[in-house]
Amino acid sequence: MTPDGLGALAIEAAGWAGALLILIAYLLVSAGRLSGQSVAFQAMNIVGAAGFVINSGAHGALPSTVLNVIWMGIGAATLWRARGARQR
Numbered sequence: 093m094t095p096d097g098l099g100a101l102a103i104e105a106a107g108w109a110g111a112l113l114i115l116i117a118y119l120l121v122s123a124g125r126l127s128g129q130s131v132a133f134q135a136m137n138i139v140g141a142a143g144f145v146i147n148s149g150a151h152g153a154l155p156s157t158v159l160n161v162i163w164m165g166i167g168a169a170t171l172w173r174a175r176g177a178r179q180r
Contacts, residue, residue, distance in 0.1 A: 095150070103150045110143020110160075129174060138167040 095103065117136035120126040126133045141163040148156035 103147055106143040107147025108143075110140040110147065113137075113140035113143065129170065131171060131174065134167040134171050134174075138164050138171075141167070 113136045117126070117133050117140065121128050121133055141160040144160040145157055145164070148154075148160065
């Protein structure tokens with residue numbers, strides 16, 4: 093059961109914001125403006141996926157929720173590895 097009123101609006105806003113962030117990240121990488129290994133690209137994907145997790149979780153879309161949790165994990169692992177490489 094999804095919330096009504098402002099809660100429902102916040103859930104939809106999170107989903108749309110997540111979609112927009114992931115789309116912009118993909119556009120920037122495709123245009124050569126960002127590297128797929130960059131902090132900005134990975135952060136946009138993590139935050140975008142979080143928006144999808146909120147939205148799909150609230151709507152009971154378990155496959156999408158799980159996919160985006162994994163997507164966030166991949167982005168976080170990439171940032172963690174990059175952080176370790178920078179410290180060496």
